[in-house]
Amino acid sequence: MYARVRELLTPEERLQYLQIPPDLGEWELGTYFTFTQHDLEIIQQRRRNYNRLGFAVQLCVLRYLGWTLSEIKEVPVHVLRYIAKQINADVGSFVSYGEREATKYEHLDEIRKEYGYQTFTLSEYRSLCKYLFSHAMANGNPLHLIQLALEDLRKRKIILPLMATIERAVWETRKRTEEKIFKLLNSSLTELQIAKLDRVITTMPESSKTYLAWLREIPGTSSPDSFLKVIEKLEYIRDLQLQADTKGIHPNRLRQLSKIGSRYEPHSFRRFNDPKKYAILVAYLLELIQDLTDMAFEIHDRQIMILLSKGRKAQEEIQKQNGKSINEKVVHFADLGAALIKARSEGIDPFVALDAVMPWDQIVASVEEAKRLARPVDYDYLDLLEKKFYALRKYTPTLLKS
Structure with a gap:
């Protein structure tokens, strides 16, 4: 259960990160799979054909993906040919590489020392979480954060750990940022405001729908009556007098919380713990104030445009x-x-x-x-x-x- 909660990717998504694409382009081949003279000198120190090819593939996989060859299920044939051609090796010999498991680890250790790669440690885990925290405060999308984590570790030449470790770091970072954001949004709420927020997800008098469902209703046509309905909702939210402290929260993260709030039904909100429930409601209602204001002006603009259009038509008719x-x-x-x-x-x-x-x-x-x-x-x-x-x-x- 503990591990499953922290898994953010599906098996198919995880596989995408752990493989060399079969349609790898020329730019990637030239950037990550082309050897310098220094590389060739290091590779040629291997005596056997398959060891030279295996060593070269390990080096390229580390440069391109950041994982060791042991984590990669398959290397595309055209990539093997590209590598083998540079070192005058037989592509077919690659199947013999790694029959002695210790050889792969010896080669990896040599690559680590020669090219400055480092093993992922607990210290690096903490450093990664710290790096992700500021980014997560702006964007909590897990795929975005996973990509940032991979790029940061590759840039610092840290050999990537298991994907589950990356996912757990992202999961824990998102959890910490959410707790901070929830705390900020809840810090300025009074007991009266909390009571009013609870009322938002309750049923309206003499109606089967909740106040939240009513607030989400969009007026059908552009008309004076529609304008008055929008203003009625706007005044209802203003009456909540939400004075949330949003200075320490990135606007993008507020919008993400608002989108989450727009999808949840009242019964879902009731299942949340109080900090999460009130924070998402506040973010959603603050965003809704802007949306309703925009909607009101849009209706007004359309009314004016309709009147002007009628005026033009009346003048044309007179003519x-x-x-x-x-x-x-x-x-x-x-x-x-x-x-x-x-x-x-x-x-x-x-x-x-x-x-x-x-x-x-x-x-x-x-x-x-x-x-x-x-x-x-x-x-x-x-x-x-x-x-x-x-x-x-x-x-x-x-x-x-x-």
Whole structure:
């Protein structure tokens, strides 16, 4: 039970870390499986063909994976060929390597001394946990932490221990960071706030759903009523007056806790111990405040966009309906303008010139009709939205207040 709890990988995932990919690319081959002149001199000190190849493979496996050859089930054939070609060895001889188990350990010891590799000890375990702690405070994803652990040990030329040891180090580090985060989030909670948090996962009066389920409900359509529902939830959370100390917690870790909280049902929360239950609830509700605020503004933006769209359509409809009349007015005033220009150039009475084009009474009537047809100088359509104000009035006072 103790070991099983600390296993973070499936057998298939664990195998991925403990094997050389069959489709290993040229870059990896060139970086980890190509020997320097110094390497070749060390390798050629082996007398037998299979010992030279085995020694070379051990060196490459350590460089690439960080584990010893004993931990690796199989070396791909094309990788063996690549190594064998460099040292003029027969690929088939590799099967004979390791028949004497002591040879592999002797070679490993030589590699350790020659290339500065170190054995993983209790001291290294503690050092690894310390290294992982700061990273786990920012990101508690186990796969991310396992990858960081492997990279750190390889960089420091520490021969990797059993994968179970790496998993246990990550498990214990995550547990320590969670305890610290839970403690920070719980430290500022009062008894009244704790009571209110307990109420969040209880059933609402005259309803079969809990307050938590109600808070998670997303309004269907964008409407004033939807806005008011969002604000009602926002005010409910604000009433909890959560003043959690989040200064020592990385924002990314808070988001991870919030995602966890968004997945758990109320009955799951009831099974948690108090520090974990309240910490996850606080992280989730604090994130939900931001989400609900964003949702409220999104609904408001959509309402404004809908109104503006209606205004544009109304103006376009007016233009369609009055197109003929507007065109008549343009023709009339073009003729009148031409008459005035001619009157000035020829020095005749402008009123006589105008009367020749259109009787004065008709000119007055045309001007009045033009005023009714005219739109604002900047061709705006906000005046057409005046009757739509009642729709905004349903929720805008709440928007400004909240």
